[in-house]
Amino acid sequence: MLRSLRGEFRDVLRDALEAEGIDEDDLGLEDPPEEFDAVVASNLAFRLASRLGEAPPVVAQRLHAAIDIDETRYIEAIEAVGPYLNATPSDAYYHETIEAAGTPSFAALPPRDISVVVEHTSANPTGPVHIGRARNPIIGDAVARLLDAAGYEVETHYYVNDAGRQMALFTWAYETFDADELPAPERDRIEYDLVRYYRKGNEYLEQASRDELEEAEAEINAIMQGLEVGDDETYERVSTVVDQVLDGMTACLGRLPATFDQFVKETSFMRDGSTDALVARLKSSAYAEQDDGAWQLVLDDWDIDKPFVFLRSDGTSLYTTRDLAHHEWKFENFDKAVTILGEGHGLQAEQLRAALDILGNDTDRLEQILYGWVNLPGGESMSTRRGTGIQLDDLLDEAIDRARAEVERRMDDRIREDELDEQTIEQIAHDVGIGAVRYDIVSKQPTKAITFEWDRALDFEAQSAPFVQYVHARCCGIIDRAERAGIEAEVGVPSHESEIALTEAISRFPYEIETAADTFAPHRISTYLLELADAYNAFYRDCPVIDASDDQTASTRLALVDASRQTVESGLNLLGIAAPRSM
């Protein structure tokens, strides 16, 4: 609803400027501080002041006099407050907000007819997902949900690096070592089983004699060469490892849940000839040169001083070459491409963008979101190869355990009349625990580095998922009681200041989706949900529903509770967090 009101505000401001014969495009819209009744404001008078030779408040008055709000539906009044023009909402604004928010479509912006592929996670299929990587699926999944809500046609992809040396080494180790010379798996799932071969292989190479090393390297190289020439048998051998490990990783990511519409294999761009074709095009580019037999692009014109090598001197392609073919494939099939990348890939991301530019692509269609690493407190690094770090599975298990303990601790003094059976308790623990993890990650700007600490990541109070989820549970509690008391919801116009503030918070939701999607910033949704939850808690404190002073008040408040519940659920859903009915 705020989107509509802002539209009206822009219209009347533009009309007023035209009437005054003033040419100015920037309308200076901003959010007014809380203490004002206005829902949107303009600071236009500041900028016009010097040009018109008048003081800002005088300009504001003049604009105010020229503004005509006879035709507006959602703007009740526009006031000149000092240099600001403040727009306050009409009864229709509140009424229609509560009405619209009671339906699921409130969280969906109109379709844009623009397809976008969101590539995220894309971790090498070498073993269990550790929390250093967990930021990627959590941000990526939220971005995909956000863009979907914002009206884009979204498809999610996991790009599988099945072609490099790591996978060749893994395949060799899998075929070479026996299970009985390996330690027991840390968990009963396929990637925990297979990663033991990968670790064993790396370990072996590190302490192998010269002869052993040569022999092993020869086998690993043979696998890499087989992939390069598109040998079917080699591809099958590598796939045996890749597909199994990937199955396990997919199961782990599914717990978040993070899901993928498609797993796109790197080898597919070698096997279909697109990498070779791309290399030929790059060679003929004005920026290509040969250096010691290898081909590279000189990217000085893009302010990148590191050349981009796209073909080895032995004629084989590199990971980045194939990724280039991969991206051109994305451009052929989608209008936009969004990629979530760890900050370690910053330079590569810039080189990729420049190379795509050289190949004649419109790189504005590519959005690369970089996120900082998750570090461990002691500065210890996480490595699948060495088996260090914290696994995502362990984090989620711990989160659920702590949440379950919390639910059980509260059992004694809970007063809500619903009986929680074992299965329900387990479900709540699951929703709360995993929600807390996701919220902790998604609520921070991706570019900031995170130091992982159990107690902070799994805090169930205040600025956290459980805080927001609790609001949803509170709504459900009231709705359940109202139903038993025979109270019917009826959309009305809020009168109490806490009702008004809550309705205004709800009215912002579609606007928040729009701005968050425009900037690819899901953390804005988490910030918004906190504000919505605060507004609801104030309403909960001040405005009884079941025991309202009269039936009419009870009915209009119940409608507001319905609208709140739906909005909170939709908001949590954008972040991939469940909304429990009871806690």
Add this chain to the structure above:
RNA sequence: GGGCAUGUGGCCUAGCGGAUAGGGCGGGAGGUUCCUAACCUUCCGAUCGCGGGUUCGAAUCCCGUCAUGCCCGCCA
């Protein structure tokens, strides 16, 4: 050495050109004869790393500087 990112009260964080810098944690003081206290109220606590500049206006933009992280391979 070069590049990119980040620097906001003891700790975490929002804001990223406009109305007295919002929250949370921690600390102090309160609130439950119940629409679930995973909540609420209140107090204490910030020269927005530092120095310049641009602007009517800077945490926000520019320059410099310091600190931290990441990257700089014919690896992925």
